[in-house]
Amino acid sequence: MSTRARCTAVLVLLCIGLLATAFGGGAADLKVAVHLQGAEIVPYWDPSDGASGEIALMNNLYETLLRYDPDTNEFIPVLATGYQQSEDAKTWTFTIRRGVAFHTGNVMNAHAVKASIDRTIERDRGSAYIWAPVESIEVIDDYTVRFHLSQPAPLDLIAAAGYCAYVFDPEFSDHDWFIAGNDSGTGPYTVESSEGSEKVIIKRFDDYWGGWAGSHFDRVVFLTVPEASTRRLMLETGQADFCESLPPTDIEAMRGNPRIRIEVNPSFQNLMVLYNNQRAPLDNALVRRALSYLVPYEDIVEVALGGYGRVARGVIPHGLWGHSDRVETFTYNPTVARALLTQAGYPNGGFKFLLTYPAGYEDIRKTVELWKAACAELNIELDARAMPTAERNAIARSPDPARRQDIYLLYWWPDYANPDSFLSGMFYTQVRPAYNLGYYSNRDFDGLVDFATTLPSGTPEAIDMMVELQNILQRDAAGIALWDMEYLRAMSSLLGGYRDNAAYPNVVFWYDCYRE
Amino acid sequence: MIAYIVRRLLIGLLSLVGASIVAFTLTRIVPSDPAAMWMGPRATPEQIERTQIELGLDQPIPVQYWRYVSGLARGDWGISIVTKRPVLRDLATYLPASIELILFGLLIGFAVGIPLGVFSSAKSGSLLDHGSRLVSIAGVALPSFWLAMLLQLTLAKWANLFPLTGRIDLLMEITNPVRRITGFLLLDALFTGNLSALRDALWHIVLPAVTLAMYPLGLATRMVRTTMLEVLSEDYVRTARASGIRELKVLRKYALRNAIGPVLTIAALTFGYSLVSTFLIESLFTWPGLGRYAAKAIVSVDYPAIMGVTMLVAVTYIGLNLIVDLVQALLDPRVRLS
Numbered sequence: 138m139s140t141r142a143r144c145t146a147v148l149v150l151l152c153i154g155l156l157a158t159a160f161g162g163g164a165a166d167l168k169v170a171v172h173l174q175g176a177e178i179v180p181y182w183d184p185s186d187g188a189s190g191e192i193a194l195m196n197n198l199y200e201t202l203l204r205y206d207p208d209t210n211e212f213i214p215v216l217a218t219g220y221q222q223s224e225d226a227k228t229w230t231f232t233i234r235r236g237v238a239f240h241t242g243n244v245m246n247a248h249a250v251k252a253s254i255d256r257t258i259e260r261d262r263g264s265a266y267i268w269a270p271v272e273s274i275e276v277i278d279d280y281t282v283r284f285h286l287s288q289p290a291p292l293d294l295i296a297a298a299g300y301c302a303y304v305f306d307p308e309f310s311d312h313d314w315f316i317a318g319n320d321s322g323t324g325p326y327t328v329e330s331s332e333g334s335e336k337v338i339i340k341r342f343d344d345y346w347g348g349w350a351g352s353h354f355d356r357v358v359f360l361t362v363p364e365a366s367t368r369r370l371m372l373e374t375g376q377a378d379f380c381e382s383l384p385p386t387d388i389e390a391m392r393g394n395p396r397i398r399i400e401v402n403p404s405f406q407n408l409m410v411l412y413n414n415q416r417a418p419l420d421n422a423l424v425r426r427a428l429s430y431l432v433p434y435e436d437i438v439e440v441a442l443g444g445y446g447r448v449a450r451g452v453i454p455h456g457l458w459g460h461s462d463r464v465e466t467f468t469y470n471p472t473v474a475r476a477l478l479t480q481a482g483y484p485n486g487g488f489k490f491l492l493t494y495p496a497g498y499e500d501i502r503k504t505v506e507l508w509k510a511a512c513a514e515l516n517i518e519l520d521a522r523a524m525p526t527a528e529r530n531a532i533a534r535s536p537d538p539a540r541r542q543d544i545y546l547l548y549w550w551p552d553y554a555n556p557d558s559f560l561s562g563m564f565y566t567q568v569r570p571a572y573n574l575g576y577y578s579n580r581d582f583d584g585l586v587d588f589a590t591t592l593p594s595g596t597p598e599a600i601d602m603m604v605e606l607q608n609i610l611q612r613d614a615a616g617i618a619l620w621d622m623e624y625l626r627a628m629s630s631l632l633g634g635y636r637d638n639a640a641y642p643n644v645v646f647w648y649d650c651y652r653e
Numbered sequence: 654m655i656a657y658i659v660r661r662l663l664i665g666l667l668s669l670v671g672a673s674i675v676a677f678t679l680t681r682i683v684p685s686d687p688a689a690m691w692m693g694p695r696a697t698p699e700q701i702e703r704t705q706i707e708l709g710l711d712q713p714i715p716v717q718y719w720r721y722v723s724g725l726a727r728g729d730w731g732i733s734i735v736t737k738r739p740v741l742r743d744l745a746t747y748l749p750a751s752i753e754l755i756l757f758g759l760l761i762g763f764a765v766g767i768p769l770g771v772f773s774s775a776k777s778g779s780l781l782d783h784g785s786r787l788v789s790i791a792g793v794a795l796p797s798f799w800l801a802m803l804l805q806l807t808l809a810k811w812a813n814l815f816p817l818t819g820r821i822d823l824l825m826e827i828t829n830p831v832r833r834i835t836g837f838l839l840l841d842a843l844f845t846g847n848l849s850a851l852r853d854a855l856w857h858i859v860l861p862a863v864t865l866a867m868y869p870l871g872l873a874t875r876m877v878r879t880t881m882l883e884v885l886s887e888d889y890v891r892t893a894r895a896s897g898i899r900e901l902k903v904l905r906k907y908a909l910r911n912a913i914g915p916v917l918t919i920a921a922l923t924f925g926y927s928l929v930s931t932f933l934i935e936s937l938f939t940w941p942g943l944g945r946y947a948a949k950a951i952v953s954v955d956y957p958a959i960m961g962v963t964m965l966v967a968v969t970y971i972g973l974n975l976i977v978d979l980v981q982a983l984l985d986p987r988v989r990l991s
Contacts, residue, residue: 169824177735177949180693188693261700263693316737329827332941333746334736338827358823362939363949366802370810370817525954527686534698571697 168652170354170632171377172645173368178359179334181263183315184303184322185256188263188552192299193381194337194359196644198240199303199322202231202250202296205554205640207405210458210595212293216245216304216323220296226289226591231296233280237346239306240320240327247282250274252307264300264552289591291555298553299641325648326357335361345648352633352651372397372627378652379628379635381643384499385443388625400626402637403456406550407449408501411563411575411616413543418488423481425614428544429467430474431511438620441503445625449618451607452559456621456639458595459556459603465611475515486516490543493532496523501546504619519544533574545574548622554640555594556603561586564615577615582606658975665971669964673725676963677718680956687956690734721960730964731957735949740961743946748965749836750820751935751942755927757858758865763920766792766870767913770877771904774885785874792871797930801864801937808860815860818939825853861938865931869923876919880912887911914981921973928966 174193181187184199202217217231237245251274258268270290275283284292296302309321318331325347326339337359341349360377362368369387371377373394383391391397410432418424434448447455451464478484494501502523509519524532535541551558565586566578585606592599610616626637634650688704689696696704705711709720724731730740766789773785809817816822820838821831831842831850839858842851884890885908893903931944939945943962950958 167824167828169827171823180735181737186693188696266697330830333738333743333946335941335945338823356827358827360823360939362818363936363945367805367818367937367939370805374810374813374817376817376823525685527689527954530689531686569698 167356168352168354169356169358170379170647170650170652171358171360171371172647173360173362173371173377173380174643175363175365175368175382176361177334178337178361179331182318182320182334183260183262183312184253184305184320185260185265185301185310186262187300190643192641193643193645194339195303195322196299196324196641197326197339197357197647198320198324198328199305200324201298201302201304202233203293204638205294205297206638207456207458207554207640212297216250217296220293222292226291226593227286229284229286229292229296230277231282231284233282234346235280237323238344239309239323240342241306241309243306243308245304245306245323246279247276248279249307250282250304251276252310253304254302256307256310257301262301264298267295267298267301267552270295291590291594294553294555294594297640299644300552302553325353329356339647347648354647354650354652357647369627372629375629377629378632379626379645381624381626381645383625383627385445385625388445388627389443391627396630398628398630398632400624400628400635400637401445402624402626403447403454403639404550404622404624404642405454405457405554405639406548406622406642407452407454407559407618408504408620408622409452409547409549409563409616409618411545411547411573411577412614413541413545413575414578414615415538415576416541416543418481418483419490419543421481422613423477424483424488426467427474427477427481427515428512428517429614429617430470430477431508431515431517432467432617432619433469433507433511434467434619435469437504437507440507441500442620442622445623446620447623449621451604452563452610452616452618453556453603453607454559454618454621457551457554457556459600459607461600461604461607463604464607467611467614467617469511471511471514478515488516489518489520492519492521492544492546493524493529493542494521494546495526495529495548498548505546530574534570538576541576547572547574550642557586557590560589560603560606560610564610575616577610577613579609579613579615582609585609658979661975661978665975668971669967672967673722673960673964674718676960677721677956678714680954680959681714681717683954685954685956687734687954690953690955691737725964730961733950733958733961734955735953735958740957743958744943744961744965745836747941747943747946750838750940751928751931751944753837753839754858754861754865754931754935754940754942755924757862758927759869759920759924760866761862762866762869762923763873763916765866766873767877767909767916769870770874771881771909773874774878774881775900775904777882782878785878789871789874789878792867792869792874794871795867797864797868798933798937800867801861801934804860804864805937816857818937820854820857820941821850822853822857825850861934861940864934864938865927868930869920869927872919872923873916876916877909877912880915881908884908884912917981918977921977922970925966925970925973928969 176190178194179191180189181191187195200215204213204215206213216234218234220229220231222229233247233250239245254274257265270286270288271284272287273285277283306321318328320328325342325345327342329338329340331337339357341355365384365387368380369383372380388399392399412419412425414420438446438448450466453459494505505521509521512519532540532542533545562572564573564577566583567573570576589602592602631653632650633653688701688708688710691704692700709717733740733743736743769785773782776782805817808814829850831838831847832845834841834844838854842854890908893907931942932948935942935944936948947962
């Protein structure tokens, strides 16, 4: 046998040997969970900056003073063991938990809380504006911190926000250090390794103040898998434990699979329509109301969402306090729409409206198509254009009102569990529009919104006020919500301890979970 | 020879400048708002304005271009709008995975495609020839995403022969991590003697590499068959056969050696092409490579990342073309560099 032949034989044998044993080998006794996301895991590594998909990872690395439970409307103490508010809701005092260590080894105390929030406010990135009412933060002693507000605000809700409310070690808060994939939180897990922002492995933090008694995962792998079909296959083959979103068709196909559990949970997210309240003929409430009666709400939920969603009632979604059956609502009724148009002086329609909606959302595209068809019946043309958000916003925020759209569609969700976000965010008078992109201006409405912020969250009085505010919007048809989204969760049927919390969208608190 | 190389390098530099101008202009005329993207979905107009200044987006495009190009010269390729990390660092993170996959894919493609082309030409008109033509046409014509999904469904899900996604088993990565030396997982596992990780990584690379191999396989088969048919009709081949030299030796030593030139060119160009064509394959197999990074950058109009990938691909194309020309001249004395 020649030398070349011998070498080839050795190489072939080596390959066969390697491949033949590929399935062999045991793994250490580690409990590892795999969490799949369709999008980027960490758009923002800096805990002061977030406003996006990083929420799922960050809430396992970092903690907030409180956590909000929308089902019971109660606050769960996390880094604060208790708090008090003044009668005017302008002074809030938090008692900080003792014996909590940062992942860096330093001790968490009131000074760290102040430094963290101060840094977030100072950077003014992402959702940092939630702290806008805070005038100053005062450290009373090592374990007591007091917030002084310039105006009444629900600071308990703000302190429990899923974004920009994290407490971190001020000694390890360099932006570049965070960007390199490091963390300095107090959460049950800390970063072990990261590969870009598409794969992050977190490991349990042994000194976690909650302890590790009971069953918990030792590691959690967060993985970006852009293709829905691949996410589904990974779940079906047992390569993943949790998948935060899949199309309704995949969900339906997996329903009979005993290895998969499907959960349909309420969310605080809805699809909003904002009419341009300043341009004729949409400056006429009768025309806006007529358009609202031309939306085939039920068909949209059935066709565009595959039945996984709820027809909205008011702008505050189901499940969030302030939502109520007492809010007036629109239904699909072309007869009423025609009567309203006639009353407005447009019996034959004849309008063409520029409607912009975010590109890349199949459910919204179908919604628009259905609405467009219904409007065409009354000789109203919707010139619907799918655009990237930045481009749409450039048009919507144009200083020249003539350049702006007639109808603007957007997904909306609150930065913290506060219905005020849906009211003041999109309908409070804004001289320079940020998200009031229907340019609605009603001073009475504004005054009531201001008053509503002084009321304690979730109380009957506050809920009554929310109902009244929503009814004003409905009567004016300033803008309408089309549907309330439902989150479709697919997970291994062996995953225990999982509980969806709409206040923290897409977050799995992995510390609470275990494998059965 | 040296004058030729210098001239080619200068032309390459001009091509790079041209590519950078085109790519930079295109990324800027596409309607988008990088500052808004940088600040996230709830950015206020004030935050966006502040970011525009911070990122230098308030400057005229020629000024921005000049800043970008001078940054390139200093090794500053900008900051990715999506990952918020330096683009150069991102490229260094993602490139090795892609190169590993592409080399593996090309190895499979050419290792199968060249012999298939040779035997196909030697047995022209036979069943083998028809079969190889079918394979080569399918290789070139089949969409890679379709093939990837087919392989995932049949060999990963149903037959459970190969892993579905990833570069290495997640549990393996945690329990038996490979120490990073070069960034090439297979090499690092080999260098560190981590054979179990090497086995696992080899097992993971098979399906994406086979998917990627289909195009070069088809191309190589067709190219080799055509050039071999031409060479096999030459007088010197007839002479060699008449001299009683074994057919296998005639094909390998006399015919293939003279027919391989165009395949080399194809190999180099295919490498450059594969850097781009891996977009879908990497997405489907959750392969943490440059293709996935680029695809994400394009969708998000992440202009610094798009520019970084463009420049990298352009340099690769130009460099490989030059190398192929030089190698061809070395292999074939008839080729003159002029």
